[in-house]
Amino acid sequence: MFNKVLSGTLHGVEGRLIVVEADVSEGLPTFNMVGFLASEVREASDRVRTALNNSGYHFSPKRITINLSPADIRKEGASFDLPISIALLASYGLIPSESLDGILFMGELSLNGDLKPVRGVLSIVDLARNCGIKKVILPYDNRFEGAIIPEIEVYGASSLKDVVDHLLDNKLLEKMDANQHYVEKVKPYAIDFSQVKGQRSMKRATEIAVAGRHNILFMGPPGSGKSMIAKRVPTIMPELSYEESIELTKIYSAKGMLKSNEGLISTRPFRSPHHSITAHSLIGGGNVPSPGEISLAHNGVLFLDELLEFQKNTIEMLRQPTEEGQVTISRINGSYTFPCDFMLVAAMNPCPCGYYPDRAKCYCTPNQIKRYMNKLSQPMIDRMDICIHVKRIPYDELYSDSIEETSAVIKERICKALDIQRERLKEFGINYNSEIPSQKLDEVCKLSRKELAMRRDLFEKYNLTARGASKIMKVSRTIADLNGSDAVCEKHLFEALSYRMIDLYNGGQNL
Numbered sequence: 001m002f003n004k005v006l007s008g009t010l011h012g013v014e015g016r017l018i019v020v021e022a023d024v025s026e027g028l029p030t031f032n033m034v035g036f037l038a039s040e041v042r043e044a045s046d047r048v049r050t051a052l053n054n055s056g057y058h059f060s061p062k063r064i065t066i067n068l069s070p071a072d073i074r075k076e077g078a079s080f081d082l083p084i085s086i087a088l089l090a091s092y093g094l095i096p097s098e099s100l101d102g103i104l105f106m107g108e109l110s111l112n113g114d115l116k117p118v119r120g121v122l123s124i125v126d127l128a129r130n131c132g133i134k135k136v137i138l139p140y141d142n143r144f145e146g147a148i149i150p151e152i153e154v155y156g157a158s159s160l161k162d163v164v165d166h167l168l169d170n171k172l173l174e175k176m177d178a179n180q181h182y183v184e185k186v187k188p189y190a191i192d193f194s195q196v197k198g199q200r201s202m203k204r205a206t207e208i209a210v211a212g213r214h215n216i217l218f219m220g221p222p223g224s225g226k227s228m229i230a231k232r233v234p235t236i237m238p239e240l241s242y243e244e245s246i247e248l249t250k251i252y253s254a255k256g257m258l259k260s261n262e263g264l265i266s267t268r269p270f271r272s273p274h275h276s277i278t279a280h281s282l283i284g285g286g287n288v289p290s291p292g293e294i295s296l297a298h299n300g301v302l303f304l305d306e307l308l309e310f311q312k313n314t315i316e317m318l319r320q321p322t323e324e325g326q327v328t329i330s331r332i333n334g335s336y337t338f339p340c341d342f343m344l345v346a347a348m349n350p351c352p353c354g355y356y357p358d359r360a361k362c363y364c365t366p367n368q369i370k371r372y373m374n375k376l377s378q379p380m381i382d383r384m385d386i387c388i389h390v391k392r393i394p395y396d397e398l399y400s401d402s403i404e405e406t407s408a409v410i411k412e413r414i415c416k417a418l419d420i421q422r423e424r425l426k427e428f429g430i431n432y433n434s435e436i437p438s439q440k441l442d443e444v445c446k447l448s449r450k451e452l453a454m455r456r457d458l459f460e461k462y463n464l465t466a467r468g469a470s471k472i473m474k475v476s477r478t479i480a481d482l483n484g485s486d487a488v489c490e491k492h493l494f495e496a497l498s499y500r501m502i503d504l505y506n507g508g509q510n511l
């Protein structure tokens with residue numbers, strides 16, 4: 001007897017529909033599985049047989065063939081255990097075939113018949129809804145994740161027996177209420193900008209960076225609070241929209257990093273990979289590509305501490321994904337695209353010992369410093385709109401009882417600036433000042449005659465490159481937006497220029 005059951009698999013972070021077919025016929029007892037299967041899917045035959053037995057379903061040995069179609073999609077993971085078992089039970093006549101109509105199944109079985117959570121549930125349920133499927137039965141621990149998607153019935157089951165009882169109408173599973181939002185309540189961050197004493201200029205630069213989604217580089221001695229501020233960047237970013245949360249949750253779900261019983265992710269990610277990370281783990285990769293750190297930082301912050309300690313080629317590989325906001329990885333069986341739209345925050349010491357230009361502590365020779373700085377490649381500098389030199393916190397600032405601004409206050413200013421940008425830039429189809437294409441720059445950042453003359457002076461005086469000049473323009477646009485100024489004025493240009501001193505520094509000039 002032949003039966004088929006719907007299921008799904010992951011391709012990158014998107015779901016694909018899979019049909020599981022089971023045929024049971026007379027003949028030599030065998031258990032064959034076909035359909036472009038990874039080894040863990042092939043192993044399902046042993047798990048399924050044992051789980052069925054231990055759940056109390058015994059049947060006579062027959063010739064069993066399982067086919068997973070379409071054949072051109074490689075099937076990964078253990079989520080086919082449940083649909084295979086159900087298709088088999090139906091083929092043996094233990095479940096009526098018509099009870100399987102319009103239901104998508106997924107779940108891994110343990111040998112005693114319990115259902116274990118699987119990866120990628122959100123993407124697959126989303127796909128099921130888009131394909132017009134009415135019901136999904138999935139592992140109990142995945143139920144909140146599945147219920148994020150509206151307009152589809154989601155049932156969480158703890159064991160194979162529960163699923164069979166539901167299909168036989170013996171004991172129905174509890175339907176997840178899609179109207180109830182399984183959106184995690186927006187969690188307050190445990191950290192806050194008010195905990196950072198002093199460092200006014202660094203905070204200001206960070207605020208500007210977030211307000212225009214500019215990448216930022218902190219250069220300064222150890223212990224100057226670079227990581228402390230970087231970690232707090234997500235706390236001043238606007239809250240995730242529902243769509244952004246869905247995108248992010250899909251990535252974490254595909255990577256298997258969503259905690260069981262967790263619904264939608266509602267806080268922006270902060271990823272801080274160690275400098276020994278390989279290019280594959282950073283960008284994404286593997287035999288079957290899975291998302292890398294840059295995708296886990298999607299809609300949030302990627303922090304590269306000790307920037308110069310990273311492998312040069314690893315850093316170079318960031319170039320294309322940072323520009324496109326997504327990364328595509330090609331394999332023999334297709335190409336995989338992962339979103340990776342993040343804000344890049346990096347930190348580095350200004351010299352090998354870290355204390356330059358404090359000559360009381362730093363004994364590095366000019367040559368050593370130059371060699372060290374040369375490790376920072378031009379393409380990397382070009383990725384950074386804002387580079388700020390950070391000083392050690394003076395004693396008085398560290399122990400003053402002045403009350404620092406909270407993240408909420410800073411966030412409010414940033415959100416205002418972001419609204420202004422969005423309104424102005426919508427005709428270009430972009431959201432942030434950092435994305436303004438160079439040919440549109442003069443149109444968006446209109447300068448009066450006086451400021452134009454000043455820009456020319458600065459260009460000549462500081463020997464700026466075209467790229468450097470356009471960064472100054474974009475950043476000064478953001479500064480003007482933060483100040484609520486429609487026009488870009490002299491002081492905005494000057495402040496933006498102060499964040500480009502790296503160009504001169506790297507040119508070997510001693511500032």
Ligand SMILES: [Zn+2]
Pocket residue numbers: 351352353354355356362363364
């Ligand atoms: Zn030094």
